[in-house]
Amino acid sequence: MALQRLNFHITDRCQLNCDHCLRDPLSKAIDLDLGLIKSILDQGQSMFAVRHVGLTGGEPTLHPKFYEIIDAIVDRDITWHMVSNGERFDRVLQRLAERPQRLENLAMFNFSLDGATEETHDSIREKGSFRSVMQAASLCRARGLKFLFQITLNARNVDEIEEIALLASQLGAVKMAYNFTQPTGTFLDSSLYLPAGEWRRAVDRIQRAADAFKIEIFYADTGPHEEPFQVCEMWRHASMHVDYRGRLNLCCQHAGVPSEGAELSDVAGDLNDVSLADAHGRFTEIVNHTVKARLETLQRDDLGEWDRHFSCNWCLKQFGRPHWVEDGIDGPKASRARWRGRWAPGYKDSHVEADPGLVQLRVGRTASAE
Ligand code: SF4
Ligand code: SF4
Incomplete structure (x- = not known):
């Protein structure tokens, strides 16, 4: 399978302070360098014929050179999508529209939605964020721009699966994507934790919602799954992720998450110093090592419910990151007191x-x- 997509984690800046956020930013914001992004795009096109780029963060629109990044993408005739919290989206859309090709090459806006109601969403994210994302969706609908909603399910919103699908349909979303919350390593995990046995009930409800609603509903392959051996985009080499420091690493779920005690690093190479091809070689070794370890572990058949049916949880554990265990959370603890939310930490x-x-x-x- 060919590499289909490059994902850039372009900044760790964000206006929000979501309870389930995995990011662990420093007190000083870090933004991915524009010159490095251009170089990686050129290498990606020449080596892998990359045709699509995903942008994430933090909140990608807060990168000081966000519009120049979009121009670098469309100048190379690459399509793009981004994950956004929808804050100040009227201004973002206005700036994007200043150059028509920016929106012509847009594949999708992925808005994060964490509840069917203002109360649920804002309690997980921030006060006022539900209104922001509703307004962002309305602006997209009015301009005929494609958008989807993505939700990370946890104990505080898992009962709203059907209501969220209904809301997404009513707002004109093209798709609705469900995923499961990973542990943050903070004291907030106790309020987010779903017992391991709960995922089957949630997935069953997602499947029934998919049958009942016209909107396309999908369940991310990074969530729990029935088949013990499941292969994600990264393990298939279909996608690669560059973090805000310019390092090629295993995936966005590892980037910026505290880690301790692991023998193997998930960082394949710093693209400030090595070529994308060289880093990809190391990436291949990391993936092969991880897949082999997964197969060996399954063969031993001594895994708990989460690790057997949640490859990402098991994968995070291999790299010393916070992960769910049968009765809660294990791994390093994170302190997010350094968060620079819009209203100060x-x-x-x-x-x-x-x-x-x-x-x-x-x-x-x-x-x-x-
Ligand atoms: S929107 Fe929330 S989850 Fe996303 S980076 Fe900001 S604080 Fe984290
Ligand atoms: S955490 Fe591991 S298994 Fe999950 S998507 Fe990332 S690389 Fe794949």
Whole structure:
């Protein structure tokens, strides 16, 4: 299978502070260098005939050279999509429309939606973010631009599977994508944790929603699965991921997530120093090593429910990252106190609900007077 897609994690900046966010940003924002992006695009086209690019973050539109990145993509006649939280999308759309080819080459906007109601979505993300994403969807619909919604299911929104599909249909989304939350390594995981046995019930409901609704509903191959051996895009070499420092690594679920104690690094190469071809060679070795380890582990047949049926969970564990276990979470703990949300770092209402001991430190955007 040929490499179909390059994914760029272009910045760790974000206006939000979602409870399920895996990113662990530093106190100073890091943005992927525009010159390096252009070089990687050229190498990707010449070596692999790359025709599509995915942009993620953080919030990609906050990269200081976001529109120049889009121009670099469309100048090479490559199509693109991006994952966005929908904040200030009216302004983003206005700027994108300044050059028609930017939107002509757009394949899709992927908006993150984490609940069918303002209450659920905002409690996981931030106050006001549900309205932002609804407005972004309406703007796309009015302009005939394709968009989908993607949700990460967890204990706080898993009961809204059907309502979310209905909402997506009503808003004119082209697709609805469901995935499962990975552990963050923070104290918030206790409120997000789904018991291992719950995934089958959720997947069954997603399949029934797919049969009932006209909108295309799909379930990401990064979620739990019935077949113990499942091969993701990265293991198929269909997609590669570059992080905000310019390193080719195994996938977006590893990038920027705390790690400790692993023998093998998921970083295939720093593209500031090595060519995409050389990094791809190492990427191949990492994938082969991981797939072999997966097969050996399955052969031993001593895995718990999560590891047997959730390859990503098992994969994160191999690289020393937070992962689900049968009764909660294991792996390194992360502290996200350095988050630079729009309203300065601090604790949200959901943080304080999860750990009342945090109340004295509460200074964030949703804080009420103490
Ligand atoms: S929108 Fe939320 S999940 Fe996405 S990068 Fe920002 S804080 Fe993280
Ligand atoms: S975490 Fe591992 S198994 Fe999951 S998508 Fe990434 S590389 Fe594939």
